[in-house]
Amino acid sequence: MSGGRPRVREMRGEDLPAVLVIEDRVFPSPWTFEIFLVELERPGSIYLTVEEAGGIAGYAGARMFGQEIHVTNMAVAPERRRRGLATELMLECLRRGMELGGRYVTLEVRQGNTSALEFYRRFGFEELGLRSGYYHETGEDAVIMATGDLQAESYRALISDISGRPEGKDI
Numbered sequence: 001m002s003g004g005r006p007r008v009r010e011m012r013g014e015d016l017p018a019v020l021v022i023e024d025r026v027f028p029s030p031w032t033f034e035i036f037l038v039e040l041e042r043p044g045s046i047y048l049t050v051e052e053a054g055g056i057a058g059y060a061g062a063r064m065f066g067q068e069i070h071v072t073n074m075a076v077a078p079e080r081r082r083r084g085l086a087t088e089l090m091l092e093c094l095r096r097g098m099e100l101g102g103r104y105v106t107l108e109v110r111q112g113n114t115s116a117l118e119f120y121r122r123f124g125f126e127e128l129g130l131r132s133g134y135y136h137e138t139g140e141d142a143v144i145m146a147t148g149d150l151q152a153e154s155y156r157a158l159i160s161d162i163s164g165r166p167e168g169k170d171i
């Protein structure tokens, strides 16, 4: 890649070795190559990578369930965090999800994952409740989070604020 600007694009099968390096470093129960492949081939799935000079720095995934955009996975390499890369991934995920008819976003996140909780709160996610013992390897509870209507004026204003782009057009 030329220059240092991050670039978000669709994840491809050939990206999986680099994606798995991050996945294995970040999660206690990492997804396997096969899980990613199935997800990539699933109709209505949205899988994205963010690249910088030096290669893939992070990725995000979501699945559509009617009007629901369900975030399934999101990670940024530890040494590349707090530079807005996950923000770029989420903005693109929202844009593509809305193109596929999405009106709101849901996800589960570990109760103790304060970084991710903060990240999602910034995107207007609210906590709906807990799913007890959801993470079987640690027994940890999941916090269920969701946005309101992505097309609501207040949500568009939030996204415009985060993205620095004017309200009213694409996310």
Ligand SMILES: CC(C)(COP(=O)(O)OP(=O)(O)OC[C@H]1O[C@@H](n2cnc3c(N)ncnc32)[C@H](O)[C@@H]1OP(=O)(O)O)[C@@H](O)C(=O)NCCC(=O)NCCS
Residues within 6 Å of the ligand: 026, 072, 073, 074, 075, 076, 077, 080, 081, 082, 083, 084, 085, 086, 087, 088, 108, 109, 110, 113, 114, 115, 116, 118, 119, 120, 122
């Ligand atoms: C959550 C995660 C994806 C965020 O990635 P990132 O690229 O660092 O996020 P960004 O730089 O876009 O952060 C945007 C904002 O989110 C919030 N945020 C992100 N990380 C945070 C942290 N560690 N503590 C507090 N707030 C945080 C901040 O508001 C931040 O804005 P700021 O840096 O201007 O303060 C990353 O920490 C990660 O990969 N964590 C491990 C995997 C994971 O938890 N995935 C999500 C669950 S599926």
